[in-house]
Amino acid sequence: MSIVETTGLTQRFGSTVALDALDLQMQPGVTGLVGANGAGKTTLLNAMLGLRIPTSGSLTVLGYDPQRAGHRLRANVGFAPERNVLPDEMRAVD
Numbered sequence: 001m002s003i004v005e006t007t008g009l010t011q012r013f014g015s016t017v018a019l020d021a022l023d024l025q026m027q028p029g030v031t032g033l034v035g036a037n038g039a040g041k042t043t044l045l046n047a048m049l050g051l052r053i054p055t056s057g058s059l060t061v062l063g064y065d066p067q068r069a070g071h072r073l074r075a076n077v078g079f080a081p082e083r084n085v086l087p088d089e090m091r092a093v094d
Contacts (some may be wrong), residue, residue: 001016001028001063002026002027002060003026003027003028003062004024004025004026004059004060004061005024005025005026005058005059005060006023006034006044006057006058006059006061007023007057007058008021008023008056008057008058009021009022009023009024009044009047009054009057009058009059010022010054010055010056010057010083011044011046011047011052011054011055012055013038013044017056018038018040019040019043019044019047019054021057021079022040022044022057023037026087033045041089047066048066048073048077049061049066049070049072049073049074049077050062050067050069050070050073050074053067057087058065061073061075061077062076078080
């Protein structure tokens with residue numbers, strides 16, 4: 001069973017295409033995303049965690065649709081962002 005599966009996943013920011021019809025299947029285990037700056041790694045992770053709505057295509061993570069069950073996914077997936085994404089008034093322990 002795939003832990004992450006995308007079909008035709010596309011994310012646009014205006015005229016910029018960050019993900020272009022991505023078809024992907026990730027199997028269980030430790031997985032890292034490696035690529036050049038601007039390759040779409042953070043965009044994909046944000047979509048996987050339900051933090052960004054893709055322009056088109058489908059995405060499931062651990063069998064869930066991130067847009068409907070993002071809170072469940074965020075409780076089970078580790079994510080180390082490039083910069084702090086917490087609101088200023090929130091601490092990591094919150």
